[in-house]
Amino acid sequence: MRKDLGDKMQFMPLPVLMIGTYDENGKANVMNAAWGGVYDYNQIMISLSKHKTTDNLELKKAFTVAFATKKTEKISDYFGVVSGNKEDKIAKSGVHVIHGSKVDAPIIEEYPLTLECTVESFNDGILIGNVANVSVDEDYLDDQGKINVDKMEIIAFDMISNTYRVLGDVVGKAFKDGFEL
DSSP states (O other): OOOOOOSSOOOOOEEOEEEEEEOTTSOEEEEEEOSEEEEETTEEEEEOOSOHHHHHHHHHSEEEEEEOBSTTHHHHHHHHHSOTTTSOHHHHHTOOEEEOSSSSSEEETTSSEEEEEEEEEEETTEEEEEEEEEEEOGGGBOTTSOBOHHHHTBEEEETTTTEEEEOOOOOOOTTTGGGGO
16 A cells, blocks of 8 residues: 655655855865756756855856765755855855866765766756766775776665665676566
8 A cells, every 4th residue: 555645755765966166266165065966968957056166157157966875974064054145155064175177167086977968058946057077986886997996886865764874785787687577
């Protein structure tokens, strides 16, 4: 038997995305955003309300997206609960910033996987970005040079319990297992 729970959104898993931008003075800022995902081939979509980050997006037309991990959970949550208009989140968190190699946006070294993006559009709070480069800390590559997702321990936001969860075990092969039927 099923039970109706009403119209409150219960969508999962949600990625815990760190959006990095530079302001007009070249100062790095980062925010936590969970309302995002793949938009199209080589494009991402993120829903954002008004923030320092959105001002920077309109100015620089570039941003980075890093994936929060178990190791970065505390700083990732901090980046979501404090406004960059009120304090210097980069300085207070102690993270290390380098300049993106393909876009005018910061890469935070503590996050192992980062997408460098240009702004395709930003209308009505919906950001569409074109991925210009993907960079990864070499410690998170396997022997074949592919990303080792298990080693990264990427986290997801659980909106039902307001918690972060580590992505779990592999349970099957996409685009293959269904053919067994």
